[in-house]
Every structure is written in structure tokens, then in C-alpha cells.
Amino acid sequence: MTKISMTVNDKAVSRDVPDNTLLVEFIRENLRLTGTHVGCDTSQCGACVVHVDGKAIKSCTTLAASVDGATVTTVEGLANGKELHPVQQAFKDNHGLQCGFCTPGMIMSATDMIARYQASGEELTEAAIRHELEGNICRCTGYHNIVKSIQDAAAKMANA
Amino acid sequence: MFDTTYHRAASVADAAETAAKADDAAYLSGGQTLLPTMKQRLASPSDLVDLSQIAEMQGISVAGDTVTIGAGTPHADVAGSTDVQNAIPALAALAGNIGDPAVRARGTLGGSIANNDPAADYPAACLGLNATIVTNTRELAAADFFEGLFETALEEGEIVTAVRFPVPSRAAYAKFPNPASRYAMAGVMVAQTGDGVRVAVTGAGNDGVFRHEAMEAALGTNWSADALADVSTDADDMLSDMHGSAEYRAHLVGVMAKRAVESA
Numbered sequence: 001m002t003k004i005s006m007t008v009n010d011k012a013v014s015r016d017v018p019d020n021t022l023l024v025e026f027i028r029e030n031l032r033l034t035g036t037h038v039g040c041d042t043s044q045c046g047a048c049v050v051h052v053d054g055k056a057i058k059s060c061t062t063l064a065a066s067v068d069g070a071t072v073t074t075v076e077g078l079a080n081g082k083e084l085h086p087v088q089q090a091f092k093d094n095h096g097l098q099c100g101f102c103t104p105g106m107i108m109s110a111t112d113m114i115a116r117y118q119a120s121g122e123e124l125t126e127a128a129i130r131h132e133l134e135g136n137i138c139r140c141t142g143y144h145n146i147v148k149s150i151q152d153a154a155a156k157m158a159n160a
Numbered sequence: 161m162f163d164t165t166y167h168r169a170a171s172v173a174d175a176a177e178t179a180a181k182a183d184d185a186a187y188l189s190g191g192q193t194l195l196p197t198m199k200q201r202l203a204s205p206s207d208l209v210d211l212s213q214i215a216e217m218q219g220i221s222v223a224g225d226t227v228t229i230g231a232g233t234p235h236a237d238v239a240g241s242t243d244v245q246n247a248i249p250a251l252a253a254l255a256g257n258i259g260d261p262a263v264r265a266r267g268t269l270g271g272s273i274a275n276n277d278p279a280a281d282y283p284a285a286c287l288g289l290n291a292t293i294v295t296n297t298r299e300l301a302a303a304d305f306f307e308g309l310f311e312t313a314l315e316e317g318e319i320v321t322a323v324r325f326p327v328p329s330r331a332a333y334a335k336f337p338n339p340a341s342r343y344a345m346a347g348v349m350v351a352q353t354g355d356g357v358r359v360a361v362t363g364a365g366n367d368g369v370f371r372h373e374a375m376e377a378a379l380g381t382n383w384s385a386d387a388l389a390d391v392s393t394d395a396d397d398m399l400s401d402m403h404g405s406a407e408y409r410a411h412l413v414g415v416m417a418k419r420a421v422e423s424a
């Protein structure tokens with residue numbers, strides 16, 4: 001057992017967990033934040049993407065112990081009270097989800113890519129969005145509305 | 161995943177010492193290969209020694225004609241480094257096409273070459289650019305480091321700490337990714353280096369990354385895609401699996417090599 005402390009969605013948390021605990025298990029089973037999903041056991045689907053120290057990573061392929069001390073944001077940490085984050089709002093407006101299983105990971109990857117592209121000044125084109133979504137699998141939508149949602153959010157966030 | 165004991169190493173020396181004391185330790189860098197393997201119970205190290213917070217294994221520096229990259233540097237940092245983009249654009253581009261953004265945020269150069277997956281990208285960069293692999297005990301030429309499928313010259317407990325890449329006069333990498341995994345079905349690094357023309361192939365060979373000597377000879381006299389028209393790749397030396405036959409891969413190597421030369 002190891003005592004793991006992190007800041008998750010702006011709250012300091014701390015739990016004793018076995019050393020082999022994955023970050024996604026820590027988030028879902030210890031913190032009971034079940035918005036972060038597990039869609040595969042091969043590190044390929046991206047349903048588990050969260051931000052660790054500002055970077056999108058797969059929480060199913062990260063040990064909780066190895067990010068002890070980090071700042072973590074999960075999909076539950078994006079909205080401001082009842083006001084959705086612009087990326088969440090754009091997924092709602094553009095029908096960017098059907099069953100919704102992949103959506104938390106899609107949204108966390110989308111916020112990360114928009115932030116990176118806006119910081120570098122590079123244009124987040126449709127082709128770039130599709131390349132960036134390489135590690136996020138959706139079984140329902142066929143991706144078109146996900147891409148549209150991200151384009152919409154990026155445009156609104158650029159003007160914000 | 162089986163039980164394991166986690167250690168966060170503060171320095172290279174600390175990591176080596178901790179690993180030596182353990183029953184059956186494994187080093188953990190980005191975990192993008194090791195953790196999926198442990199989750200499938202194909203590996204069960206008694207101890208994990210985490211190298212990812214070791215400052216001396218991080219970062220990129222350029223001095224003269226050499227780019228040195230700490231083994232703990234994530235793929236995303238190599239891809240995004242203006243130093244690497246300016247000195248060896250082919251290397252930055254290669255790193256930017258490994259896996260997906262989340263894999264690139266955590267996976268590291270050292271972890272990739274220590275693992276030496278026959279379909280990984282970095283081994284082609286190291287061999288094609290004639291890199292030197294620096295460990296905690298010695299330095300090795302890339303040609304002496306990679307020893308076949310998932311095999312390297314690393315001794316028990318040895319740690320890759322950095323890789324030194326000589327800056328080529330030009331180079332390019334072309335990869336045909338497996339559409340599902342993004343690993344290379346065939347990836348070819350072509351380079352004009354101080355050591356002559358080098359062509360390194362990953363993803364295709366049945367003994368891991370290799371130099372394509374016939375292509376090197378052809379490009380040495382005529383640096384153009386046309387020079388490769390009559391150079392064949394022996395299917396007997398290629399991998400054959402459900403993703404593609406040996407003949408298919410042999411053909412793909414030629415196509416990727418031409419694309420690489422055209423974009424160099």
C-alpha cells in the first residue's frame with residue numbers, strides 16, 4: 001500500500017491504495033468519479049483520457065503512484081457549476097454523441113488539443129482534428145459530429 | 161495486474177541501486193508498453209522502479225552537430241522541440257507520428273528503444289541516423305544496440321540515459337502505419353550522414369530493425385527515388401502475420417523508401 005495524494009478537480013485528495021492501482025481505478029473506485037470510462041484493455045480506445053498536469057493521458061495506462069502529487073482534471077471538473085464547458089456545450093449542440101460512452105475521453109482529448117493548437121497559433125483544421133483523435137475510438141457516431149463539435153468549440157473558444 | 165512494489169527513483173544511480181536490490185525489478189518510464197503488458201499478465205515484475213522523474217534523463221540539447229535527447233523525454237516533447245525541428249526535422253516528424261497524443265505525452269525515447277518492438281519507430285531513427293545510445297555504464301553505436309525482436313544489448317539492470325543523434329545533411333522517414341495500432345507495417349528512415357547514405361527499416365524485418373545495404377549502395381551513387389526502382393527486398397527476411405504477408409511487406413519497404421527519399 002502507498003499513500004497517494006493528488007489535486008483532482010481542484011480538490012486535494014489522498015488515499016491508501018495498492019501499488020498496482022491504475023490511475024483510472026483510483027479515480028473511479030477510490031474517488032467515485034465515474035465519468036472517466038474504461039473501454040478497452042489494450043490502451044487504444046481513449047475512453048479513459050484525463051488531464052495530468054495539463055496534459056491529456058490515458059488513465060488506464062498510468063499508475064496512480066507514478067502521478068502522486070500531480071494535478072488531475074477529469075470530465076467532472078470541466079463545467080463551471082451548471083454552466084457547461086464550451087467543449088461540452090458544443091458536443092450537446094452538434095449531436096457529438098450517441099451512447100456517450102466515448103464522450104468523456106473525447107471531450108478531454110478535445111480540450112487538450114484545442115489548448116495546444118491555440119497556444120502554438122497553429123490552425124486546428126478538420127484534418128488535424130482527425131489526426132489528433134487517433135487514440136479515441138467511437139463505436140457510434142462515425143466521428144463526423146465529433147469533429148464538428150470540436151471545430152465549433154475551437155471557434156467559440158478562439159473568440160472568447 | 162499482479163501485485164508489485166513501486167519505487168520512484170530520484171537519480172540514475174538511485175534507480176540502478178534500487179533495481180539491483182529487488183527480486184525481479186523492471187524499470188518504468190512512460191509505461192505505454194510495460195503497463196499494458198502487466199495488465200495482460202504477460203509481465204509480473206516484483207518491483208517497478210520509476211525513471212520518469214529523474215531530472216538528468218530529461219530534455220533536449222543541441223551542441224555543434226549533435227542533438228542529445230534524454231532517455232526520459234516523452235515523444236511529444238521531441239516532436240514539439242524547435243531545436244529538433246530545426247536540426248533533424250525527420251526525427252521530430254517521426255516522434256509526432258508515434259501512436260496518438262496521449263501515448264506521446266507519456267511514452268519515452270528510452271522506453272521505446274529498450275523495448276525494441278520490431279514495429280516501433282525510434283529504432284529506425286537510431287540506426288538510420290547512426291545514433292549513439294548512452295547508458296549508465298557505457299556508450300553503444302545503434303548498430304550494436306538492437307539485437308533482433310525485442311532484444312537489445314542492455315545488460316540486466318542497465319539503464320538507457322540518453323541518445324546522441326549526429327545531425328544528417330538530410331533525412332526523412334516514411335511510415336505505413338497499421339491502421340488499427342498505428343505501429344509501423346513498414347517504416348524507412350533514409351539519411352545522408354557523415355558516414356555515407358544510411359537506410360534503416362523497421363516494422364518489416366523478421367529480425368527487427370535492419371539496414372538495407374542494397375538501397376544504401378543505390379542511393380550512394382544516385383540520391384533519387386528512381387535509383388530504388390530496381391532494388392528489391394528479399395521477402396524471406398520479412399515478417400509475415402495477419403496484418404500482411406512477407407511479400408506485401410517487402411513491397412511496402414520499397415514504396416516507403418521511395419517516399420522517404422522524395423520528401424528528404
Ligand SMILES: Cc1cc2nc3c(=O)[nH]c(=O)nc-3n(C[C@H](O)[C@H](O)[C@H](O)COP(=O)(O)OP(=O)(O)OC[C@H]3O[C@@H](n4cnc5c(N)ncnc54)[C@H](O)[C@@H]3O)c2cc1C
Nearest residue numbers: 189190191192193194259267268270271274280281320342
Ligand atoms: C496505443 C499505443 C500506440 C502506440 N503506437 C506506437 C507507434 O506507432 N510507434 C511506436 O514506436 N511505438 C508506439 N507505441 C509504444 C510507445 O511508443 C511506448 O511509449 C514505447 O514503446 C515505450 O516507452 P515507455 O516510455 O512507455 O516505456 P515503458 O512502457 O515504461 O517501458 C518499456 C520497456 O523498457 C524498459 N525501460 C523503460 N525505460 C528504460 C530505460 N531508460 N532504460 C532501460 N530500460 C527501460 C522497461 O522496463 C520496459 O521493459 C504505442 C503504444 C500504445 C499504447
Ligand code: FES
Nearest residue numbers: 039045046048060
Ligand atoms: S480504457 Fe484507456 S485506452 Fe481504452
Ligand code: FES
Nearest residue numbers: 098100138139140
Ligand atoms: S457515442 Fe457511443 S461510443 Fe462514441
